[in-house]
Amino acid sequence: MSHPSFVCPDLIRQRFSKAMSDMYREEVPLYGALMELVEKTNRHVLDSDSQIARQLDSTGEIQRLDLERHGAIRVGTAQELATLARLFAVMGMQPVGYYDLTPAGVPVHSTAFRAVHEGALQVSPFRVFTSLLRLELIEDSRLRAFAQSVLDKRSIFTPSALKLIERAEAQGGLGEQDAQDFVEQALETFRWHHNATVTAGQYQQLSAQHRLIADVVAFKGPHINHLTPRTLDIDIVQAQMPEHGITPKAVIEGPPRRQCPILLRQTSFKALDEPVAFADQGDTPGSHSARFGEIEQRGAALTAKGRALYDRLLNAARDELQDFPNEANAARYNALMTQHFSEFPDTLEGMRQQELAYFRYFVTEKGLSANGLCDASLEDLLRDGHVRMEPLVYEDFLPVSAAGIFQSNLGDAAQTHYGVHSNRQAFETALGRPTVDELGLYAETEQRSIGDCYLALGIAINK
Numbered sequence: 189m190s191h192p193s194f195v196c197p198d199l200i201r202q203r204f205s206k207a208m209s210d211m212y213r214e215e216v217p218l219y220g221a222l223m224e225l226v227e228k229t230n231r232h233v234l235d236s237d238s239q240i241a242r243q244l245d246s247t248g249e250i251q252r253l254d255l256e257r258h259g260a261i262r263v264g265t266a267q268e269l270a271t272l273a274r275l276f277a278v279m280g281m282q283p284v285g286y287y288d289l290t291p292a293g294v295p296v297h298s299t300a301f302r303a304v305h306e307g308a309l310q311v312s313p314f315r316v317f318t319s320l321l322r323l324e325l326i327e328d329s330r331l332r333a334f335a336q337s338v339l340d341k342r343s344i345f346t347p348s349a350l351k352l353i354e355r356a357e358a359q360g361g362l363g364e365q366d367a368q369d370f371v372e373q374a375l376e377t378f379r380w381h382h383n384a385t386v387t388a389g390q391y392q393q394l395s396a397q398h399r400l401i402a403d404v405v406a407f408k409g410p411h412i413n414h415l416t417p418r419t420l421d422i423d424i425v426q427a428q429m430p431e432h433g434i435t436p437k438a439v440i441e442g443p444p445r446r447q448c449p450i451l452l453r454q455t456s457f458k459a460l461d462e463p464v465a466f467a468d469q470g471d472t473p474g475s476h477s478a479r480f481g482e483i484e485q486r487g488a489a490l491t492a493k494g495r496a497l498y499d500r501l502l503n504a505a506r507d508e509l510q511d512f513p514n515e516a517n518a519a520r521y522n523a524l525m526t527q528h529f530s531e532f533p534d535t536l537e538g539m540r541q542q543e544l545a546y547f548r549y550f551v552t553e554k555g556l557s558a559n560g561l562c563d564a565s566l567e568d569l570l571r572d573g574h575v576r577m578e579p580l581v582y583e584d585f586l587p588v589s590a591a592g593i594f595q596s597n598l599g600d601a602a603q604t605h606y607g608v609h610s611n612r613q614a615f616e617t618a619l620g621r622p623t624v625d626e627l628g629l630y631a632e633t634e635q636r637s638i639g640d641c642y643l644a645l646g647i648a649i650n651k
């Protein structure tokens with residue numbers, strides 16, 4: 189039992205997510221413009237589609253929609269990653285999933301820090317996609333040693349943040365004043381730094397190896413590189429971005445548009461060129477681009493079987509395209525995706541019957557007033573309208589999409605091929621703990637909702 193005067197970690201996360209959004213809005217005004225466009229679109233969808241409005245209302249998602257966002261950061265060393273895991277743990281966030289981006293030519297592997305229980309996600313679904321640079325992929329051993337020495341010298345956490353993390357671990361939580369200080373101090377880690385820690389020449393060398401390496405190594409800390417609001421209709425936002433002075437990437441990543449959205453669809457606008465001061469250049473501004481904007485639309489979480497089908501159809505469409513999606517082939521890519529995904533059932537019932545997605549079940553009024561249900565199966569309850577279902581929201585990320593988002597910001601010139609294999613074990617060693625299996629979390633949430641229905645209807649759970 190945690191101490192009664194401790195602030196609930198979910199509330200610390202909620203406050204932190206708001207503080208991060210306020211900071212980013214101030215630093216990157218285009219993020220504010222994107223937020224406004226997303227809010228307007230969401231209002232339009234809710235006003236014009238009563239079914240979506242009803243669905244979001246019944247799952248409670250309507251209350252978290254405006255709070256919902258994810259961010260992304262990139263770190264350079266095992267120690268930075270392990271300390272971040274401790275910092276996020278203070279806010280009730282655990283590393284969920286392992287994403288290897290090297291097959292797509294991006295020298296990082298990643299996880300997403302997020303809340304794991306549906307109750308906690310409801311308070312704040314804030315997630316941070318966190319990548320660890322794989323320095324071992326720098327071929328030039330002198331440059332590798334240089335990068336390592338620069339990273340070893342920096343400390344990305346304030347002394348007070350470290351103290352508060354230790355206190356939270358020792359006490360099992362933080363009181364009100366400590367929680368406020370923690371949010372303020374933790375925010376410092378993610379702030380943009382105008383001053384680079386390397387000279388212009390060193391920056392060029394790192395950047396020539398891979399632009400991402402320069403982004404991680406040349407600065408004081410892992411600046412948040414985007415914050416992504418959740419939209420209810422990504423195609424509308426993509427189409428309207430240019431009118432709002434925002435240029436989107438060529439294609440929307442993830443599955444095509446469907447009646448029943450699945451997984452995650454994402455689009456972004458290109459990273460901005462921003463002035464920075466290199467260590468040897470005094471006031472002569474250099475420039476660096478890292479920060480961009482992104483929006484996402486979330487759909488149903490898929491089971492392992494559903495995910496395998498998704499991966500197969502995505503690969504088939506991409507194989508047929510024979511190229512990375514880009515401006516020139518965008519229309520063909522979209523057509524191929526729609527064509528291949530026609531094989532994926534596009535009704536909730538179809539997805540449930542084929543066990544492609546996870547669901548949450550709710551007792552209906554009719555169920556509550558019915559008698560003699562003690563022998564009913566879930567099938568019976570659904571058929572007779574005693575229970576209804578909504579898909580579980582996908583709370584995670586997609587490696588192919590993430591690589592597409594990275595690439596669109598690095599420029600096509602950055603397409604490198606690495607011969608190495610994914611190394612979850614090395615990542616988890618760096619992290620200091622295993623990553624959580626996301627499918628297990630969805631399965632538990634689904635089971636809990638079935639258990640709640642049985643309880644409400646007086647059905648023995650182990651029948």
Ligand code: OOG
Pocket residue numbers: 259260261262317319413454482585586589590591593594
């Ligand atoms: C992360 C890119 C991936 C997503 O939403 O898939 C990502 C990064 O650029 O650091 O944010």
Ligand code: NI
Pocket residue numbers: 258259260317414416482593
């Ligand atoms: Ni993102």
